[in-house]
Amino acid sequence: MDQLLKQIEAYKKEIGSFSATDDKQVEEFRIKYLGTKGLVKMIMGEMKHVAVAQKKEAGQLLNEFKLFVENKFESLQKSPGNQQPGSSNTIDLTLPGDPLPLGSRHPVTLMRNRIVSIFQRLGFAIAEGPEIEDDWHNFGALNLPEHHPARDMQDTFYVQQNPDWVLRTHTSNVQIREMEKGKLPIRMIMPGRVYRNETVSARSHCFFHQVEGLYIDENVSFADLKQTLYFFVKEMYGKEVKVRFRPSYFPFTEPSAEMDVSCFICGGSGCNICKKTGWVEILGCGMVHPNVLSNCNIDPNKYTGFAFGMGIERPAMLKYGINDIRLFSENDVRFLKQFTSVL
Numbered sequence: 001m002d003q004l005l006k007q008i009e010a011y012k013k014e015i016g017s018f019s020a021t022d023d024k025q026v027e028e029f030r031i032k033y034l035g036t037k038g039l040v041k042m043i044m045g046e047m048k049h050v051a052v053a054q055k056k057e058a059g060q061l062l063n064e065f066k067l068f069v070e071n072k073f074e075s076l077q078k079s080p081g082n083q084q085p086g087s088s089n090t091i092d093l094t095l096p097g098d099p100l101p102l103g104s105r106h107p108v109t110l111m112r113n114r115i116v117s118i119f120q121r122l123g124f125a126i127a128e129g130p131e132i133e134d135d136w137h138n139f140g141a142l143n144l145p146e147h148h149p150a151r152d153m154q155d156t157f158y159v160q161q162n163p164d165w166v167l168r169t170h171t172s173n174v175q176i177r178e179m180e181k182g183k184l185p186i187r188m189i190m191p192g193r194v195y196r197n198e199t200v201s202a203r204s205h206c207f208f209h210q211v212e213g214l215y216i217d218e219n220v221s222f223a224d225l226k227q228t229l230y231f232f233v234k235e236m237y238g239k240e241v242k243v244r245f246r247p248s249y250f251p252f253t254e255p256s257a258e259m260d261v262s263c264f265i266c267g268g269s270g271c272n273i274c275k276k277t278g279w280v281e282i283l284g285c286g287m288v289h290p291n292v293l294s295n296c297n298i299d300p301n302k303y304t305g306f307a308f309g310m311g312i313e314r315p316a317m318l319k320y321g322i323n324d325i326r327l328f329s330e331n332d333v334r335f336l337k338q339f340t341s342v343l
């Protein structure tokens with residue numbers, strides 16, 4: 001009997017100091033002490049070894065103990081994890097926090113930001129303009145009068161509501177809008193979305209993105225154009241990349257050129273990306289045509305300027321090894337979440 005008493009006292013101590021931080025531990029408590037194979041049941045079983053004369057006293061003691069355990073269980077259930085007054089066991093401050101779901105930038109945005117930031121370092125400001133544009137800003141002012149054959153270079157979407165409106169085929173419309181403001185000099189970079197009525201395939205889409213640049217001041221020369229683009233290429237593709245200019249034609253620049261860089265996939269030895277030529281075309285450029293300056297009330301005898309334009313999707317595809325341009329606009333999160341940086 002004495003021994004039983006001692007045992008019960010020891011168990012009471014153990015049980016009294018038990019604390020639980022969650023429901024799982026409360027359940028463990030129940031199984032350990034109140035379960036069918038638990039401690040209370042086992043101690044109750046001790047009754048049969050108690051002498052008859054002491055049975056009444058022992059019975060009281062055991063009932064009391066059972067009640068003690070049941071009360072403890074109830075209080076654990078009511079406030080799991082808060083068994084010590086003044087302190088909370090529910091929060092373990094040493095555990096790492098729950099991760100926040102992080103988004104990622106669209107690969108076109110990443111590439112756009114990279115291109116833009118290189119020119120920003122050269123002092124170019126960002127300008128943007130409308131995607132629904134009138135004929136004058138998309139074509140006319142850019143030295144593409146009505147019926148000019150070069151209009152066929154860009155298959156155009158017309159807006160049914162108003163025959164004078166088009167979905168801009170290039171971001172050059174922003175050049176006109178900036179020049180019209182009459183504030184010179186101009187040193188601007190114009191990123192944006194453009195539209196062309198082309199069959200959608202793995203290589204071309206009916207909309208894509210461009211970055212155009214415009215620099216107008218006194219005494220701006222073709223040498224300035226080349227130096228600016230050399231700097232861009234070195235920053236963008238690395239110091240070892242070679243550059244070449246090929247004569248070309250755009251109605252809004254004279255002279256005009258296209259710029260190639262040595263293939264950054266194969267290093268110039270020839271691969272599928274550069275179609276075995278060793279060169280990849282990345283942009284069109286030239287000296288702003290005097291007619292364009294006059295159209296915007298800028299005196300072509302006083303001012304000269306250069307302009308250039310490049311797509312964003314193609315360099316992004318090359319950079320990331322993306323083989324289908326349609327992936328950019330399908331909004332498949334499995335695709336989109338793969339891109340973090342272009343640096």
Ligand code: PHE
Binds near residue numbers: 169171212250286310
């Ligand atoms: N606007 C031209 C295009 O979309 C690109 C370009 C811009 C070329 C500026 C020369 C100068 O193809």
